[in-house]
Amino acid sequence: MTEHLLITGGAGFIGSHLADRWLAEGGAVTVLDDLSTGRVENLRAAARHPRLRFEQGSVLDRRRVRRLVEEVDLIAHLGAVVGVRRVCERPLETLRVNAGGSEVLLEAAAELGRPTLVASSSEVYGASPRLPYREEQELGYGSPEIPRWSYAASKAAAESNALAHHEASGLEVRIVRFFNTSGPRQRPNSGMVLPRMVARALAGEPLVIYGDGQQSRCFCHVRDTVEAVVRLMREPRANGKVFNVGSAREVSIEQLAELVQQRVGRKVGVERRPYAEDFGADFVDTRRRVPCLARLRDAIHFEPATPLERLVD
Ligand code: NAD
Numbered sequence: 001m002t003e004h005l006l007i008t009g010g011a012g013f014i015g016s017h018l019a020d021r022w023l024a025e026g027g028a029v030t031v032l033d034d035l036s037t038g039r040v041e042n043l044r045a046a047a048r049h050p051r052l053r054f055e056q057g058s059v060l061d062r063r064r065v066r067r068l069v070e071e072v073d074l075i076a077h078l079g080a081v082v083g084v085r086r087v088c089e090r091p092l093e094t095l096r097v098n099a100g101g102s103e104v105l106l107e108a109a110a111e112l113g114r115p116t117l118v119a120s121s122s123e124v125y126g127a128s129p130r131l132p133y134r135e136e137q138e139l140g141y142g143s144p145e146i147p148r149w150s151y152a153a154s155k156a157a158a159e160s161n162a163l164a165h166h167e168a169s170g171l172e173v174r175i176v177r178f179f180n181t182s183g184p185r186q187r188p189n190s191g192m193v194l195p196r197m198v199a200r201a202l203a204g205e206p207l208v209i210y211g212d213g214q215q216s217r218c219f220c221h222v223r224d225t226v227e228a229v230v231r232l233m234r235e236p237r238a239n240g241k242v243f244n245v246g247s248a249r250e251v252s253i254e255q256l257a258e259l260v261q262q263r264v265g266r267k268v269g270v271e272r273r274p275y276a277e278d279f280g281a282d283f284v285d286t287r288r289r290v291p292c293l294a295r296l297r298d299a300i301h302f303e304p305a306t307p308l309e310r311l312v313d
Helices: 013-024 040-046 062-071 084-089 091-112 149-169 193-202 222-234 253-264 275-279 294-300
Strands: 004-008 028-033 052-056 074-077 116-121 173-178 207-210 216-218 241-245 250-252 270-273
Touching: 004 013, 004 062, 013 028, 013 040, 013 222, 028 062, 040 052, 062 091, 074 091, 074 222, 084 091, 084 275, 091 116, 091 149, 116 149, 116 222, 149 173, 173 222, 193 207, 193 253, 207 253, 207 275, 216 253, 222 241, 222 294, 241 294, 250 253, 270 275
Parallel strands: 004 028, 004 074, 028 052, 074 116, 116 173, 173 241, 207 270
Antiparallel strands: 216 250
């Protein structure tokens, strides 16, 4: 593999693992990241690599994006405002970067004919009770009166934009709806429950459980996520399609707290809090979120399977 890949958000958690993987296979990588939540240290393993280039900047910078797109063969667009608290506090920035930034990037990609993979999210399914979530089902990401949904709305807009460019100019696109992804380099303050619990357990503090703890999630190891992404980028039949990418193994937040304490080897206990205390009175959490992985399996003959226990190592 000698292709040159542009990774927006490549200094972030998933993006930096994708960079490592692409370089290890002989490709070249350009990272565009504004370092709002990403960190240059995430690229430390790759830092002195002759085929890695890092550019600090925003996906909203039209001229720079066009120049970078021109220089690469294909694109993985991961740069986005992420994290529950962050998107609740910054709904406008979330829409501007995630929807607007995708538009800037996709316009250049379409004009220059660069295949593009767009990172979306399971959040686009909203609180739909129809489980497991299938790519073809109607999205139900809620009301714009609730700030949290700026993220889901922005991701849905990016998806529509990619598919519209695919229709209009034949741009090669793949859309991946990531479900909860975890693993090394995920920040404890990323808004994700698993790294937050691990950090608290290591610090000897009780693990915070919001609500009754019976809400569940499926956690996927970032290595599996990256494997799926790379395979999808190479699979011609994935062009123009949307894929769930994640694990289908469900675990309740209560069980997760137990597992984290076991793996870390400290019995720190749990502290129960109402959502409203930390996220505001309007906050609505999704009880369950389970992907159907049939489409992913059919396309790339791969399904994330790293055991949950390994995520807490
Ligand atoms: P992350 O915060 O580590 O990565 C996002 C990166 O985007 C960061 O490095 C950040 O600095 C960068 N960024 C933000 N605004 C930017 C801008 N204007 N221009 C350029 N770069 C910018 O989070 P992550 O978990 O690695 O997320 C990667 C992608 O996957 C995101 O698009 C996110 O929405 C999506 N996703 C992640 C998960 C998950 O469980 N981790 C779940 C669903 C979707």
